Structure formats: C-alpha cells, structure tokens
Amino acid sequence: MKLARRIFLQFATAAAALPVVSRLATAQNYPSRPVRIIVGQAAGSGSDIAARLLGQWLSERLGQPFLIENRPGAGGNIAAEAAVRAAPDGHTILLVVLANAINATLYDKLGFVFLRDIAPVGGIFRIPLVMEVHPSVPAKTVHEFIAHAKSNPGRLNMASAGIGSVQHVAGELFKFMTGVDMVHVPYRGTTPALTDLLAGQAQVMFDVTASSAPHIKAGKLRGLAVTTTTRADVLPDLPVMADFVPGYEASAWLGFGVPKDTPAPVIALLNAQVNAGLAEPAIKARIASLGADVLPGSPEDFGKLIADETEKWGKVVKFAGIKPE
Numbered sequence: 001m002k003l004a005r006r007i008f009l010q011f012a013t014a015a016a017a018l019p020v021v022s023r024l025a026t027a028q029n030y031p032s033r034p035v036r037i038i039v040g041q042a043a044g045s046g047s048d049i050a051a052r053l054l055g056q057w058l059s060e061r062l063g064q065p066f067l068i069e070n071r072p073g074a075g076g077n078i079a080a081e082a083a084v085r086a087a088p089d090g091h092t093i094l095l096v097v098l099a100n101a102i103n104a105t106l107y108d109k110l111g112f113v114f115l116r117d118i119a120p121v122g123g124i125f126r127i128p129l130v131m132e133v134h135p136s137v138p139a140k141t142v143h144e145f146i147a148h149a150k151s152n153p154g155r156l157n158m159a160s161a162g163i164g165s166v167q168h169v170a171g172e173l174f175k176f177m178t179g180v181d182m183v184h185v186p187y188r189g190t191t192p193a194l195t196d197l198l199a200g201q202a203q204v205m206f207d208v209t210a211s212s213a214p215h216i217k218a219g220k221l222r223g224l225a226v227t228t229t230t231r232a233d234v235l236p237d238l239p240v241m242a243d244f245v246p247g248y249e250a251s252a253w254l255g256f257g258v259p260k261d262t263p264a265p266v267i268a269l270l271n272a273q274v275n276a277g278l279a280e281p282a283i284k285a286r287i288a289s290l291g292a293d294v295l296p297g298s299p300e301d302f303g304k305l306i307a308d309e310t311e312k313w314g315k316v317v318k319f320a321g322i323k324p325e
Contacts, residue, residue, distance in 0.1 A: 035064060035093060036093070040076035050095075053283060054124060058274070075102075077103055084112040100114050119261075120302040122301075125293060125294055130238065131204070131226075133203060135219075155183075161189050161190040163323070164317070167208075168186065171206045176319055176320070177247070190208075193207075194212065209291040225244060227248065228240065267299055
C-alpha cells in the first residue's frame with residue numbers, strides 16, 4: 001500500500017512539473033519560428049518606425065524574422081486584444097503605447113484587463129509634448145496664456161488628435177491643474193488638428209514634439225513649454241511646464257509587452273536584447289531623430305510605468321468625463 005502511494009505521488013509530482021519543463025524548453029529554443037510584433041498604429045507612424053527599428057535588431061540578434069503586423073483601430077484595442085489572445089510563447093509581441101494605459105479607463109467594456117493580461121518586456125522610448133499656440137494668441141509664456149484663457153472662458157479651441165488621445169488628456173490635465181476653460185475640438189488624427197491650428201481655427205494644442213517642432217522652428221506656431229520634467233533636445237529653448245504649473249508632466253512612451261504566462265526566460269532574453277539595441281549609437285540616433293529619448297530598463301521598470309500611467313490618466317479621464325467616440 002505504501003509503495004503504491006509512493007508511486008502515485010511520484011507520478012503526481014512529475015505531472016505537476018510538466019508545464020514548468022515545457023516552458024523552460026520553449027525558452028531554450030526561442031525563437032523557433034518567425035515572431036510577429038503587433039502594432040496598433042498605422043505604418044509610417046513614429047510608433048511603427050520604432051517597432052521596425054527594434055524588430056530588425058532582434059531579427060539580426062536572434063536569428064528569426066521579427067515581422068511587423070499593423071492592426072490600427074479602436075484606439076489600439078484591436079491590436080491589444082489580438083496580443084492578449086495569442087499563445088504565451090514569445091512569438092507574439094505587442095507594441096505597448098500610452099493609449100493602452102488611457103484605454104483601461106476610457107473604455108468600459110474591454111474584453112481584457114491590460115495590466116493583468118499583458119506582461120511587460122521593456123521600454124523603447126519616451127517623447128515629450130509641447131504646448132503650442134497660434135501666433136494670433138497674445139501669450140508668450142504659460143502664465144500669460146493662463147491669464148488670457150481665464151479672461152476668455154470657453155472661447156479658446158484646444159485641438160487634439162481625437163477623443164482620449166495623448167494630446168487630449170494632456171490638455172485636460174492642464175485644464176484641471178490651472179482651472180482654465182477651453183473647448184476641446186477632436187480631430188481624426190494629428191495632421192488635420194495641426195492644419196486647423198496653423199490656420200487659426202484652433203488656438204492651442206498639446207502635441208508630440210516630432211510633429212510640431214518643425215512648425216515652431218519655422219515660426220508658424222509659438223511653443224510655450226514642453227511637458228516633460230526636463231528640457232527637450234529638439235526644442236532646447238523652451239522651458240518645462242512644471243516651471244509654471246508645478247507637478248505637471250505628460251509624455252508619450254512605448255515599449256514591448258507579451259501575453260501573460262510567457263516564460264520568464266523568454267521575457268528576460270527579449271529585455272536584454274532590446275536594451276542592447278537601445279545602447280547602439282545608430283538606433284539611439286534614429287530615435288533621437290523622432291524627437292524621443294531611449295527608455296531602457298527592466299521588465300519591472302516598464303511594468304511600473306504602465307501601472308503608474310494607467311492610474312494617473314484614469315483620474316484625468318474620470319475628472320474630465322471623457323467618453324470614447
């Protein structure tokens with residue numbers, strides 16, 4: 001009887017260990033086939049460029065193609081859900097962006113919980129925003145703009161790339177922290193929003209530096225401040241918003257994530273290779289050309305960023321009563 005019990009326990013222990021052994025074997029053989037990187041933004045966007053840049057690096061280092069799969073739509077939720085439903089073996093990677101953190105509160109009925117269902121791999125870059133106005137606005141500093149806006153409540157149009165976009169929530173955070181009343185005018189993308197700002201149909205916008213810096217340098221728009229806590233290399237003469245609105249910070253960022261339960265050794269391998277790529281001068285220079293700074297770090301570092309940003313922007317979404325289109 002004791003012998004039979006001992007044999008049973010041995011079989012039970014072995015059976016319980018099988019999933020662990022399987023995951024370790026997967027990690028040792030990784031990648032065993034082409035890897036897809038799902039991008040929730042259109043081809044040619046800054047996010048897409050970063051994904052392709054790192055995808056090429058990973059292909060060269062790990063010996064398998066890392067293929068970009070663009071799945072735009074629903075504010076990035078289509079791409080996120082595709083990644084969540086994929087096998088957790090490291091052969092599907094999601095390009096995680098700020099929209100994923102915003103969407104966690106913006107959308108009431110998602111088919112997934114992002115913080116639970118996507119495991120962080122590591123950051124890629126962070127890009128500042130710039131508060132900019134049409135030259136007709138009689139304000140050359142943030143303080144002057146606040147005074148002007150308070151003297152004209154509800155009469156200034158604030159353009160954004162769409163409801164719930166980074167431009168939108170950055171502007172709502174500014175409204176919340178300063179008490180100004182501006183009318184949000186959402187557009188279907190950054191380009192039409194900038195077009196109307198340049199034409200004077202809108203008076204102010206909080207935009208990523210990559211798309212707006214050329215217009216500011218050409219004198220077509222007036223930059224008032226960058227939204228990160230340090231000055232931006234692409235617009236070095238502009239002060240930081242926190243000099244005028246203490247505690248204000250907003251930036252766009254992105255990195256890689258994988259479906260939950262992806263083996264830890266696979267995540268560690270991907271993290272190490274991504275960080276190695278971000279240290280390469282050519283890759284750093286290409287990211288800098290997008291107006292961004294590299295964002296290396298551990299999976300835990302990136303996971304904390306996602307969690308912190310989800311909480312922060314969730315409060316802004318609720319305060320402003322933002323609802324998806």
